[in-house]
């Protein structure tokens with residue numbers, strides 16, 4: 433289905449139409465009845481369908497659940513925050529648009545942050561499904577599998593999920609939030625406090641383990657539809673993963689492309705070193721609304737495996753490992769450490 437054939441009532445514009453206004457009000461009413469706690473950034477977050485959400489995204493998720501309709505060609509880039517989403521977006525975008533990459537016109541990745549290249553379901557598209565380049569079949573989301581709009585689950589759309597060692601994901605999240613807080617002149621919550629919250633399951637789109645498990649189980653049930661990846665494996669052999677991604681996305685590299693080094697070009701273009709040193713990623717800003725504006729550079733911190741060791745005590749590390757082990761027990765999934 434093309435967006436041009438969507439009924440106008442399916443294009444939500446919060447606050448601009450009476451219908452949109454009433455709908456936003458009813459979502460807020462639902463939110464007001466949900467369990468609520470302060471999250472790692474000391475903002476309210478809400479427990480909805482078993483997961484914790486910031487208000488900025490929850491209202492729009494509810495709207496997406498009611499209205500979003502994917503294109504049949506859409507591929508969803510799915511992840512919990514801080515697990516390598518930016519990298520995966522860059523790689524999949526570069527793979528899809530590679531004919532443009534090798535052409536003389538500059539690649540969008542040189543001038544646009546990866547998040548600007550791939551729209552976010554529960555923000556950009558919940559407000560307006562037309563807010564995208566329909567020639568690029570990529571949509572990203574942090575929404576857990578069980579809360580995805582039914583239209584996505586029942587579609588034949590493919591999904592690519594990335595996850596990461598929980599300790600590194602937590603450390604990455606804490607730095608991200610601390611940076612965001614400092615830029616608003618707010619004292620960040622301490623690492624220890626944030627760790628307690630994370631271990632009790634409270635983090636954006638968390639509990640982390642339930643997020644991972646949802647996509648893991650779905651990938652076992654629908655292996656042809658859901659590709660389950662880890663940050664660590666992707667780091668260890670990025671070229672093999674670029675080929676795997678292209679194959680899964682239905683745009684495998686030709687023998688000629690491989691001979692011409694296309695795979696390696698994409699690996700280099702999307703490397704941490706390359707992306708983090710681009711002007712747009714060093715000095716640009718990523719803003720969704722007035723409450724959420726961050727420097728692009730915070731999405732490129734270290735890009736390493738195991739940085740948790742420089743930030744958490746061995747006891748903290750062991751505690752989170754134990755939690756993950758218990759939660760993943762019996763699922764067949766063992767996340768790399």
Ligand code: A3P
Pocket residue numbers: 511512513514515516517518519600603604605607702703704705707731732733734735736739
């Ligand atoms: P660190 O904070 O451990 O450095 P997300 O994109 O889901 O927000 O995840 C952010 C994490 O991915 C950060 O981890 C960031 O440095 C890392 N990252 C960003 N771009 C990357 C790239 N091109 N290659 C590898 N890691 C990258």
